[in-house]
Amino acid sequence: MLGNLPIGGGAPIAVQSMTNTDTLDTAATLKQVKQIQGHGADLVRISVPSIEAVDAFTKVRNAVEIPLIADIHFDYKIALATIEAGVDCLRINPGNIGKQDKIREVIHAAKDKGVPIRVGVNAGSLEKDLQKKYGEPNPLALVESAMRNIDYLDKFDMPDFKVSVKASDVMMAVEAYRILAKKIEQPLHIGITEAGGLRNGAVKSSMGLGVLLMEGIGDTLRVSLAADPVEEIKVGWDMLKGLRIRNRGINIIACPGCARQNFDVIQAVNQLENELEDIATPMDVAVIGCVVNGPGEAKESGIGLTGGKKESLIYMGGKAHKKVTNDNLVDELSKLVRDEVAKTIAKSK
Ligand code: SF4
Structure with a gap:
C-alpha cells in the first residue's frame, strides 16, 4: 500500500509522474502536483535533494491527499526526515546510503511507519564494479544491481518494496524486467528512462511498456518524457486505455x-x-x-x-x-x- 493506494497483487496498474519544479518552491510544486493529479495520476514522485527541501516537501504533503513518493539519493538523514513528514513511499537504493547502521536505521524507520521502499535501478548509474564486470550496462547487470539492493531489504526484514530496472534502451529494459519478474514476487514499477521528448519518448515508452504490460509485467508505470509531466500522465493513460487494461476519460x-x-x-x-x-x-x-x-x-x-x-x-x-x-x-x-x-x-x- 502507498497510503490508501494498493500496488500489485492484482490492483489496477498505477500511473505516476514526477514533479520537475524546484522542490523548495512549494507553491510551484504544489501547483504541479495538483495538475498531475487532475489528469489522472494515482501517485506523484517528488525529488528531495537536500535537508532544506524536506520542509517544502512536508508542506506539499500536508496540502494534498494523493500518495507521494520522495526521491532520495545517498543521504539517510533526508530519508528519515521524509518518513517523519508522512511520505507514502521512499525511492531510495539502500546500497547508496552508506554504512550498514544507516541502512538499517532507514529501513527500520520506514517499516515502523508502514512506508514501502522503491528500489530504482537505472542503467545510467550502475555501480562501478558492475560496470567493470559487465563491460557495459545490460539486462543482467541491471538485475544484479536490483538484487543487491533487495538483499539489504531482506537482511533487515523489509518485505514491502517495489523495484524498477530502467534503461533508455527499450530492449535492455524489457529484458531486465522479464528476468526480474521471474525472480521476485514484489510489484514492479516499469518505465523506459530518459526516453526522449514528447513524440520520441512516447513511442519508445509505448513499445517497451506495451510489451511488458501484454506479458502481465508491471504494477505501476511512469512514461519518462522531456516534456510537461502532465504529458507523461496522458501518455500513460493512453497506453492503458489502448490495451484495455484501465479506462479513464x-x-x-x-x-x-x-x-x-x-x-x-x-x-x-x-x-x-x-x-x-x-x-x-x-x-x-x-x-x-x-x-x-x-x-x-x-x-x-x-x-x-x-x-x-x-x-x-x-x-x-x-x-x-x-x-x-x-x-x-x-x-x-x-x-x-x-x-x-x-x-x-x-x-x-
Ligand atoms: S473514413 Fe473516410 S475520410 Fe476517413 S480516412 Fe477513411 S475514407 Fe478517408
Missing part, C-alpha cells in the same frame, strides 16, 4: 482523414481532445470523416459521428441520433458527450 477513435473527408477531421479531433480533457468518466467517441468507416465505428462507440456533405450524422449507442451542420459539429458533439457523462455519473450515485 474520453477515448477518441478517429480516422486520419483523406480526400473523402467531409470536414477537417484533424482540427475537429484536436479541438475535441482539448475541450473534453477534464472528463474522467470513460467513454469511446468516434469521429470519422465519411461513410466509408463512419457507421461501423459509430456503432461500436458510445457516441459516434460520421461526416456527410453538409451535415454529419451523430450516433448514440450505435443508433442514428441526429444530423448536425458541419460548421457546428464539434460544439454539438461536445455537448452530447457532456450530457451523456452527466447521466452516467448520476446513474452511478
Whole structure:
C-alpha cells in the first residue's frame, strides 16, 4: 500500500509522474502536483535533494491527499526526515546510503511507519564494479544491481518494496524486467528512462511498456518524457486505455482523414481532445470523416459521428441520433458527450 493506494497483487496498474519544479518552491510544486493529479495520476514522485527541501516537501504533503513518493539519493538523514513528514513511499537504493547502521536505521524507520521502499535501478548509474564486470550496462547487470539492493531489504526484514530496472534502451529494459519478474514476487514499477521528448519518448515508452504490460509485467508505470509531466500522465493513460487494461476519460477513435473527408477531421479531433480533457468518466467517441468507416465505428462507440456533405450524422449507442451542420459539429458533439457523462455519473450515485 502507498497510503490508501494498493500496488500489485492484482490492483489496477498505477500511473505516476514526477514533479520537475524546484522542490523548495512549494507553491510551484504544489501547483504541479495538483495538475498531475487532475489528469489522472494515482501517485506523484517528488525529488528531495537536500535537508532544506524536506520542509517544502512536508508542506506539499500536508496540502494534498494523493500518495507521494520522495526521491532520495545517498543521504539517510533526508530519508528519515521524509518518513517523519508522512511520505507514502521512499525511492531510495539502500546500497547508496552508506554504512550498514544507516541502512538499517532507514529501513527500520520506514517499516515502523508502514512506508514501502522503491528500489530504482537505472542503467545510467550502475555501480562501478558492475560496470567493470559487465563491460557495459545490460539486462543482467541491471538485475544484479536490483538484487543487491533487495538483499539489504531482506537482511533487515523489509518485505514491502517495489523495484524498477530502467534503461533508455527499450530492449535492455524489457529484458531486465522479464528476468526480474521471474525472480521476485514484489510489484514492479516499469518505465523506459530518459526516453526522449514528447513524440520520441512516447513511442519508445509505448513499445517497451506495451510489451511488458501484454506479458502481465508491471504494477505501476511512469512514461519518462522531456516534456510537461502532465504529458507523461496522458501518455500513460493512453497506453492503458489502448490495451484495455484501465479506462479513464474520453477515448477518441478517429480516422486520419483523406480526400473523402467531409470536414477537417484533424482540427475537429484536436479541438475535441482539448475541450473534453477534464472528463474522467470513460467513454469511446468516434469521429470519422465519411461513410466509408463512419457507421461501423459509430456503432461500436458510445457516441459516434460520421461526416456527410453538409451535415454529419451523430450516433448514440450505435443508433442514428441526429444530423448536425458541419460548421457546428464539434460544439454539438461536445455537448452530447457532456450530457451523456452527466447521466452516467448520476446513474452511478
Ligand atoms: S473514413 Fe473516410 S475520410 Fe476517413 S480516412 Fe477513411 S475514407 Fe478517408
